[in-house]
Amino acid sequence: MRSKFFPFILILIFIIIFLFFYKGLSNYNIYTPNINVEKDIPLFSANLFESNVEVNSKEFFDPKKLYLLNIWSSWCVPCRDEHALLMDLSKNKNITLIGLNYKDRPDNAKNFLNELGNPYSQILVDETGTKAIEWGAFGVPETFLIYKNKVIKKYIGPLNQQLLVEIKSLIK
Amino acid sequence: MLSSTIGYYSLILGLCSSIIIFYFSIINYQDKILDTKILSFTFLQLFFVIISFLSLVLSFINSDFSNETVFNNSHTTKPLFYKISGTWGNHEGSLLLWQLVLTLFIFIFLLKSDNQSKQYRILTLLFQEIIIIGFFIFIIKTSNPFNYIYPIPKQGLGLNPILQDPALAIHPPILYVGYVGSSIIFSSVLAATILNIISREWASHIKKWVLVSWIFLSLGILFGSIWAYYELGWGGFWFWDPVENVSLMPWLALTALLHCIIVLEKKIVLTSWVVILSITTFTLSMCGTFLVRSGILNSVHSFANDPERGLYILIFLFSLIFLSIFIYFFFHKQNIKNNNNFFWLSKETSILINNWFMMYFLSVVLIGTIYPIFLEVISSQKISVGPPFYHKLIIPFLFPFLLAMAIGPNLKWVKSNMENKVNLILFFVLSIFVSGFVLKNLDQKFLINTVLLSSAFYLFFITIRDLFTKNFKNFSQNVAHFGFSLLILSILLNNFFSSEIIINLKVGESFENNKTKIIFNDIVQNKQKNYVSIIGNFTVENFDGKIDNLKPELRIYNQPNIITSEADIKTSFLSDKFMVMNSVQNQEYFNIRYQVKPFMIWIWISVVLICFGGLISFFKKKNEK
Amino acid sequence: MNYLKVIFFFLVLFNFNELKADNENLKNQITKNLRCLICQGQSVYDSDSEFANSLKVVVEEKLNDGFSEEQIYLFLKDKYGEWILYDPELNINTYILWLLPILLFLIGGAIIFKSFIFTKK
Incomplete structure (x- = not known):
């Protein structure tokens, strides 16, 4: 009796496998970070770009203020593209822009800012890329919105006009 | 321009001849002798695919950028050798090569099988044509290598430099021969099941094909590994990357099949198992094609991906699976007189144990490769399954596997006894001492390493002894097993002493x-x-x-x-x-x-030795009695 | 006999990872078990992308800070999710992954013993 049902069970199993593969075809096979999870900001210390003073992340961020942390580098092409948007955003008084200069040479970074303007009120230096990892970033540029010592939103890749509108609405 | 047109229309003509062959085969099925028209059309089919392939090669040589495939994968400054190898360094061209091997193999099969029954040949041809037609449609519909671009670009995009390498230039053709060889086994086993002619004669006939695909698959994997060793990583040669796993899976199934066929050559046992293994081998090859080309996996080696292609192969693959399930359950008859009773200490038992472990390794690799896909579908969680997983599940099992591999060939068919096995134990004691000595110099104190190394040494010593004491009675097997022991030994020592x-x-x-x-x-x-x-x-x-x-x-x-x-x-x-x-x-x-x-x-040499063992077996006239 | 074998396998299985090594070796071992997120299926150890290079530095720093291997994995899992770990941990998501092969092995063994070796005519 068992052998009579066996083929049907087998076929059923294969149909299920087929459906799995079929569904799997539409999945992305690259790393897609979870961007909507609120996380505490990481604990780390970094040097300030201008003064070379070491600061601690817990003291650096004021829980009452809204921050936008932008990871950038002078050698990163998309960073150049989003820079104008950041300049625009820096005019807004309700948000403080913080730069995290990723694996850059100080003079290159200075030239970059002289050329395109400096939207950041403070810049942290990340010479080895380790600070970016503390933030859970895996490339440049990435942007984080921080409020009450929590990362409330995370943008991977360059910002665009649409995202800027979104950020502005979040500010209100 | 012109060569693209010729290439495209030969593909269409190739498809037409396949359909004609399919039609003639059905008509011819009841006749006594094989219609000569079938043979000529099979040749024609091969001829058209060759023309199509050559015209693609020509487009690559001439850097004809009106052809989309050439534009995407070539560049005028590329050396000639890599212009040619670039032909199969991309999805479309590699499929055309695949098709070339498919049509070539069925032609050779027809030529070489005239001592077999006519019905069997026709049925095998029929199943093979189903596969060939499937791939023709796949190429023409979703991956036409002869698409035009207008306006014609001045320059191509170039071939990924890591693919510009001699080992990788010959790796795909060799690997494909291995993969496609398994399609002949698949068609043949389905035909033999329908006709119920699975016998010792059939076993010796199909063994040649099993050996061919096995040898080429092993060599193909070897070239891939060598390439990975000096090009890809930092001295590693096997990364347990999904695409590597995909080539390993049919190899494991094929190795198990090869051992089973040897038993089947001796006596009619394990027939169902041989059928299942043959189907599995080809299914895994196809599954590999699906996994690599659909872009469902994240891998170093994946092709540019396109879900439409994935869907087509998926449907095709599962149609073949359902077809074979149907044929298996509808036609396959268990031989009533089948004597499935083995003495516990016999060569048959040791081959069963070989199969048992092979299937286990296969299941580890298979589950490790596709489980992340399934998990993501169910729970949309992404996990990675990498080397530590495979090592943890495979390495502990190597110990009994290697022991069985050493002892197995020293047993007799049907029934062995414990006499004269004392020196087997002596050798074991010796190998424990040797491995203890080796590891002492390294101050490695782990039990698992000692155990592993002693079993590897054990196999090594026993196979060396067998090489010299057996008067070349079973030379092919000795060489292959010796090669394998050398492989394991060099991998272990390489790991310990790097x-x-x-x-x-x-x-x-x-x-x-x-x-x-x-x-x-x-x-x-x-x-x-x-x-x-x-x-x-x-x-x-x-x-x-x-x-x-x-x-x-x-x-x-x-x-x-x-x-x-x-x-x-x-x-x-x-x-x-x-x-x-x-x-x-x-x-x-x-x-x-x-x-x-x-x-x-020695890792490379040992794989060559393994293949050499297979080669000896292939050319052996009459099998050992 | 069979029970003993199974127990042995498991003992070996869980002891296998306890390799003691100095920091440099430990760092290499850890980075081999981490997936480089921006690469196509390469480990951090094998990759020389910006991300992988930074991650190597992070692992080194954490080791110098006295983190254990487990703690580093946990730290990175918290940042990037399970995708970064090549060695999937045994939890509800991965029971099938880890146990199905072993289960199949046992079933296969049972079939072989039952139908080929211990059947009397």
Whole structure:
């Protein structure tokens, strides 16, 4: 009796496998970070770009203020593209822009800012890329919105006009 | 322009001849003799695919950028050799090559099988044509290699430089012969099941095909590994990457099948199992095609992906699976007189144990490869399954496997006894001592390493003994098993004794530890045809006074703009000295890795030996009695 | 006999990872078990991308700070999710992954013993 049902069970199993593969075809096979999870900001210390003073992340961020942390580098092409948007955003008084200069040479970074303007009120230096990892970033540029010592939103890749509108609405 | 047109229309003509063959085969099925028309059309089908393939090669040689495939994968500055190998370095071209092997094999099959019954030949042809037609439609519908681009671009996008390599140029054709060979086994086993002619004669007939695909699959995997060793990573040769796994799975199934066929040649047992294994082997090859080309997996080697292609192969694959399930349950008759009763100490039992372990390894690799896909579908969680998983599940099982492999060939068919087996135990004691001695010099105290190494040594000693004491009675098997023992042994020793130094150095600096001194002498810049090369000149002084000169290279390719690092490897019989350098963003220093990898060359030699064992078996006239 | 074998396998299985090594080796071992997120299926150890290079530095720093191997994995899992770990941990998501092969092995063994070796005519 068992052998009579066996083929049907087998076929059923294969149909299920087929459906799995079929569904799997539409999945992305690259790393897609979870961007909507609120996380505490990481604990780390970094040097300030201008003064070379070491600061601690817990003291650096004021829980009452809204921050936008932008990871950038002078050698990163998309960073150049989003820079104008950041300049625009820096005019807004309700948000403080913080730069995290990723694996850059100080003079290159200075030239970059002289050329395109400096939207950041403070810049942290990340010479080895380790600070970016503390933030859970895996490339440049990435942007984080921080409020009450929590990362409330995370943008991977360059910002665009649409995202800027979104950020502005979040500010209100 | 012209060659694309010719290529495309030969493909269409090829499809037409396949359909004609299919039609004639059905009509001819009841007749006594094979219609000669069928043979001529099979030749015609092959001919059209060859024309189509050659015209694609021609387009690549002439850098005819009106052809989309050429445009995407070639460049005028590329050396001629890589223009040609670029033909199958992409999805469309590789499928055409696949089709070429398919049509070639069925033609050879028809020529070589005239001692078989006519019905069997026709049925095999029928199933094979189903596969061929399936792939024809797949190529023409979703991956036509002869698409036009207008306006015609001046320059192509170039071939990924890591693919511009001699080992990788011959790797796909060899691997495909292995994969496609399994399709003949598949068609043949379905035909034999329908006709119920699975017998000892059939076993010796199909064994040749099993051997062919097995040898080529092994060689194909070998070339892939060699390439990965010096091009891809940092001295690793097997990464448990999904695409590597995909080639390993049919190999495991095929190895199990090969052993089963040997039993079937002796007596009619395990018939159902042989059928299942044959179907599994081809299914796994097809499954590999699906996994690699649909882009469902994240891998170093994946092709540019397109879900439409994935869907087509998926449907095709499962149609073939359902077809074979149907044929198996509808036609396959268990032989009533089938004597499935083995004495516990016999060659049959040891082959069963071989199959048992092979299937286990296969299930580990299969589940490890596709489980992340399933999990993501169910829970949308992404996990990675990498080397630690495979090592943990496979390595502990190697110990009994190797022991069984050593003892098995020394048993007799049907029934063995315990007499004369004392020296087997003596050898075991010897190998424990040897491995204890080897590991003592390394102060490795782990039980698992000792156990593993002693079982590897055990197999090694026993196979050496067998090589010399058996008067070449079972030479092919001895050579292959000896090769395997050498493989395991060199991999283990390679793992235990490898050492590496990773440092950042500027030109002129040097590094020294208690064993080695590395001096970064200078760098030389050269302009080549399609890349700029930066060669570092290093002197490595070993503590025993030996001095090596190593020249790792960085290549900055212009089309596409990619930097690759070429390792410099000094190979000797005892160890490989491997050095690679990398530039670091915004830094003046280079990242240098220097590795000493013992017995590296023996890993390659042992795989060649394994294949050589298969080759001897292939040319053996009459089987041992 | 069979029970003993199974127990032995498991003992070996869980002891296998306890390799003691100095920091440099430990760092290499850890980075071999981490997936480089921006690469196509390469480990951090095998990759020389910006991300991988930074991650190597992070692992080194954490080791110098006295983190254990487990703690580093946990730290990175918290940042990037399970995708970064090549060695999937045994939890509800991965029971099938880890146990199905072993289960199949046992079933296969049972079939072989039952139908081929211990059946009397």
